[in-house]
Amino acid sequence: MSDDISNQDMDLSSGIAAFEAKQFSRATGLLSPLAEQGNTDAMYRMAIMAQNGLGMVPNPLLAYKYMKSAAEQGMGLAQHGLAFMYMEGECTDQNPEKAIEWFKRAADQGFIGSMTTLAMMYEQGNGVPKDMDEARKWYHAAGFDDK
Template identity: 65%
Template sequence: MNQTPDDQSMALASGIAAYESKQFSRAVGLLRPLAEVGEAQAQYRVAIMAQNGLGMQPNPLLAYRYMHAAAVAGLGLAQHGLGFMYLEGECTAPDPQRAAAWFRKAADQGLAGAQSILANLYEDGRGVPQDPAEAARWRALAGFDER
């Protein structure tokens, strides 16, 4: 499929709109070709749909592949999502250290949810050394004073 940049932008916008309105089969059809060519926003959404069986059969390998690609591309939401995959052992083996590293990347982009989770990881010493001061710092950045 040879699309112009304008065609790709239109397909991405339409695919995101379909995704947000829960028209998942349509979203898969519009976003998957874009995910295949490296569009991070499309990769992230296709990963969510593949992970949860929305508009397609659940496909953990595809979910991981696209979430990882979008995270490596720098998409904060995908970094957060990949952190959860590693933390919970969804679509990949559990790895708290890798989870913490991906949450840190998302937290550094200002995602409050990732900052809060990172605070909890430091509080519990899960994937990172236990460090109450670092936990408090991340919690404050997230806008939370208490756990």
């Protein structure tokens, strides 16, 4: 059993290294089986590659599946990525309410980009009623102070 775990850890490390080195075909080969087993790091990177056609033909359904699964397991980067998918209507139907929900989850984990995006959505009334108080709250949370 421990051999399986150490092999999976090695494949994950090698897959992440390949992803970071932009060796996407190699990364896909190493990370795909781990993503299928539910590894959040592998799912997130597979989602990015499937969404952008890196090392594979673009596959919006696969990208959404992996991004959503990783987000549901609590990975902040995936929550942010899933929120953008919903906001932009990329890989899934546009759904501002779900975008807000997932941006808030990522923001709760300290993701400044999610806080800033929430602030802009409230400031512009993008998918939500325009609410300058809510916008200021999120800008402040992101570290932008009104001067």
